[in-house]
Amino acid sequence: MSDQPLNTVGKSELRRDGLSHVTGKTQYIDDIQFPDMLYLKMVRSPLHHARILGIDFSEAEKVPGFVRAFTYKDVPKNLYTILCLIGVGPDEEPVLAEKEVLYKGEQIAAIVAQSEEAAIEAAARVKVDLEELPAVFDVEEALKPGAPILKPWGTNYFVYEGHPFRRVRYGNIEQGFTQADYIVEGCYEPKPIEHAPLETTGCVAKPEANGRITVYTNTQALYFSMDNTALILNVPFNKLHFVGGTVGGGFGGKVDVIVEPIAALAAMHTGHPVKYLYTREEEFHVSSTRVAYRIYFKDGVSKDGHIVARQVTSYADSGAYNRHTPYAVTKHAANISGPYDIPNVHIDAHCVYTNRVPTSAMRGFGVTSASFATELQMDKIARKVGMDPFEIRLLNAYRNGDMRPYQKVVGDATLVEVIQSAADMAHHPLGERFQAMNSWDRANSPARPEPVSAQKES
Amino acid sequence: MAKLKGTGISSVNYPTGMNLGGDPTQALIHMTTTGTFVISLASCDLGQGLKTVLAQIGAESLGVPFENVLIDTGDTDTGPHCMGTFASRTTHRAGNAIIMAAQEARKTMLEIAADELEARPEDMETDGQGFVRVKGSPDRKIHLVNLALAGHFKYGKTVAGRGIFFKPNLGIDPETGKMDPDSTEAHACVVAEVEVDTETGEVKVLKLQSVYEIGRQVNPKLVEGQIKGGSVMGLGHALYESTEPYYPSPEHRPGGFFEYILPLAPDVPEMEIRVLEFPSQNGPYGVKGFGEMTANAPIPAIVNAINNALGTEIATHPVTPEVVLKALDAKQSKS
Secondary structure, three states, rough: OOOOEEEEEEEEOOOOOOHHHOOOOOOHHHOOOOOOOEEEEEEEEEOOOOEEEEEEEEEOOOOOOEEEEEHHHHHOOEEHHHHHHHHHOOOOOOOOEEEEEEEOOOEEEEEEEEOOHHHHHHHHOOEEEEEOOOOOOOOOHHHHOOOOOOOOOOOOOOOOOEEEEEEEEEEEEHHHHHHEEEHHHHHHEEEOOOOOOOOOOEEEEEEEEOOOOOEEEEEOOHHHHHHHHHHHHHHOOOHEEEHHHHHHHHOOOOOOOHHHHHHHHHHHHHHOOOEEEHHHHHHHOOOOOOEEEEEEEEEEEOOOOOOOEEEEEEEEEEEEOOOOOHHHHHHHHOOOOOOOOOEEEEEEEEEEEEEOEEOOOOOOOOOOHHHHHHHHHHHHHHHHHOOOOHHHHHEEEEOOEOOOOOOEEEEOOOOOHHHHHHHHHHHOOHHHHOOOOOOOOOOOOOOOOHHHHHHHHH | OOOEEEEEEEEEEEOOOOOOOOOEEEEEEOOOOOOEEEEEEOOHHHHHOOOHHHHHHHHHHOOOOOEEEEEEEEEOOEEEEEOOOOOOOHHHHHHHHHHHHHHHHHHHHHHHHHHOOOOOHHHHHOOOOOOEEEOOEEEEEEHHHHHHHHHHOOOOOEEEEEEEEOOOOOOOOOOOOOOOOOEEEEEEEEEEEEEEEEHHHHOEEEEEEEEEEEEOOOOHHHHHHHHHHHHHHHHHHHHOOOOOOOOOOOOOOOOOOOOOOOOOOOHHOOOEEEEEEEOOOHHHHHHOOOOOOOHHOHOOOOHHHHHHHHHOOOEEEEEOOHHHHHHHHHHHHOO
């Protein structure tokens, strides 16, 4: 990059696909039609936790237009974990349920038919014989002795390299508490949330004459979805061809790999294009949600408002399966001490399984909950020590050169500047000492760079 | 019973890129004989304007007009690997990959221009208007179309480049949690003003004042759109939205937009936005990822404002009228 003034970066060029979106010209998955296309609908669990005793397709097969039913026996590698591609395991979610269902709405069998109506009708006529089992919905109840155990490894939590939770240890937490004048505790509970994209999750899988399968999909991650699909179908990666790149709203909801493997399997077996597109109700009831958390804070605070110790015990509700939540919990653990410089930090972040629809990635991945909890806790601390909410944040804000609890030196911090600017915008007066602060004011801070606006003015 | 006003703030960070890294993205650039640069990717546009922003970074790093750059993405047969559009990563990752590819393509472009203009490659410069010219002699110049034709038909040269951004995954120490969870950090501070009806429990957000520091803005209008859209999404999270309103009970799950309430036009508050730019150490032109965080920052600011208005300690979201009325009851029974 040169020192020359920028030509295009920094300009509000007109968004290239904007007109197409707002005039309805953009092609989404539901717009894709092929003359011989089949429709896929799921038979789903009506119970939160049950043993599958049998499935009877005989009435479904009588529906005009019925083509085929699929069960787990048809899926070459039925057990998977999306994040196996980055080494997260073990495989624990079935594409189609085998002996047991762990949440209401879980996929048991796929029905493929010549029309959407026939697929819905046939799926409704499938009789699944279920024996209801006790279910658990509360993250702390799930960890108590006597709770129904959901995982083959004998616990209801994800194991982090031998530990029952993700740990962050920095400084000396007990010593930190002895230095505190106040102990401020809190419990924060953000609830699960739906991504609510305009375009529901879906794909069309089309067999080609050359033996490959083209999958038109609204995934947020083409290779990620394709690689997982190839592993589940046990086919070479290059047998698949994924086409997409224009997504009608994602927010993290379209990085689970749920629709593509089963649609591609059905296309391979029937020789027809197969569409599997969630209804709005499926999007709400069976697609992953934002992770719900229960987060306990115990902070040691000095009279002058410095946070000297922070102990957090956090429970993430993964729902019935991993999806992306074990990874989100690590990111949560990295961020739950907030953008503040705290010398003693002790984090236990649990990833817990319950009989709930799986939770997964959503905009803010592990950090939305962290920001919610830390910022409510900051106000609680401010009230306890009698400080202004802007000033207590400025006092504790991390600076460039500080060490984070995960042992990385801060390099691009500007928290002080955004707080000062917001106070200015809101006409909120700050004490002189707080106006004089900046993100490069530690003895070991690097030199303060020039902001872009100053570069433009010069 | 009254309508009470309150103010609340939040100040937050957001990391760019997948936690721990290990999330590469590639870009390939080639110039066609029309004088157009095609940037081949497999990244997905979720509606945030990725195809536009990446074309701007491509044009800037090649030194050519925005109109001369096309983004070709969304096909695994033609686009090189991208980990995916998530983790506020794609402008940072794909942007860096594009700059790397552009440097290679630009080198050949300047060599061809030098041959055509009978000058040395190191004396060539782009004018950003569609010409390559000799430094100090602005009249000695060649248009991109002529340059592309000469490269192909006269010199037998391809103008192309390959780029990748790769931050290795260095893992995590399971005992201490030592890790490298970001490439850079964007920051925000949001001030919320609310009015709470203590009879109905309804909350109205009157104003959101937002300051974001995002390294460098590639496209200020799209930045503004992202902040406004994220603010409204955050408002919905703060006040209305949950798939399980009585969590942890799984009962009463909404199944459509009549039951699952999203913010609508009348709920959109007055918004004031300010963007600061301190270029990051490793982003393309100093960019930081900020897509996700615009929905994070408003939530605690709004809930803090509600608690400020009522003197309550609500610690969940969404703060529905039921949550407000229960918190007021709890406060009353305490006093």
